[in-house]
Amino acid sequence: MEVDEIILLIRKYSVGRISSDVFLIDETKSRMKRFCLYTFTVLSNEMMDAADLKLKERVKELKCLYDLSKIALEAGNDLSTILSKTLTILPQAMQYPELAEVSITVNKTSYVTKGFGKSRHHITSSIGIGKKKNGLIKIGYRPSGSLKARS
Numbered sequence: 001m002e003v004d005e006i007i008l009l010i011r012k013y014s015v016g017r018i019s020s021d022v023f024l025i026d027e028t029k030s031r032m033k034r035f036c037l038y039t040f041t042v043l044s045n046e047m048m049d050a051a052d053l054k055l056k057e058r059v060k061e062l063k064c065l066y067d068l069s070k071i072a073l074e075a076g077n078d079l080s081t082i083l084s085k086t087l088t089i090l091p092q093a094m095q096y097p098e099l100a101e102v103s104i105t106v107n108k109t110s111y112v113t114k115g116f117g118k119s120r121h122h123i124t125s126s127i128g129i130g131k132k133k134n135g136l137i138k139i140g141y142r143p144s145g146s147l148k149a150r151s
Contacts, residue, residue: 057095064093083111090139099141106135115142 067089075081083104091100091113101116106127119140127135 060097061093064089067092079106087111087113090137094139094141096141101140101142103138104135116140118142 068086071085071089072082075085083106086104087102090102091097094100101113101119102111103113103116103122104111104127116138119138119142122138122140124136124138126133127137
């Protein structure tokens with residue numbers, strides 16, 4: 001593989017910014033090749049880490065869907081049981097489950113986790129059958145600790 005091809009690959013697949021002058025450090029073409037291959041390997045590892053994180057988040061989401069299906073099957077038609085157990089399952093699918101809080105309102109009955117009132121921002125979705133809306137689900141983070149500190 002030629003140096004120009006490697007540079008194109010790095011620019012195409014990198015997650016960071018790469019400038020052309022980086023490759024002018026060494027004078028000989030063979031040294032440039034080694035430098036380019038090393039840079040591409042590092043960037044590929046960063047991309048792998050990012051993909052791994054996304055995959056872990058997706059697994060949490062799929063586990064949540066599986067658990068919700070399981071409780072719906074086990075609880076039969078007992079809506080109260082289904083919604084109560086849903087309160088414990090939904091936060092586990094969030095990026096920061098230890099800070100996630102949930103509120104579910106169905107037919108004017110609310111099911112809420114303890115810290116939900118402290119959540120400032122929410123993801124909201126309607127619950128319904130067909131076009132009829134029977135309730136609402138809200139999921140948010142309580143401001144306990146800094147999310148930036150965990151990043």
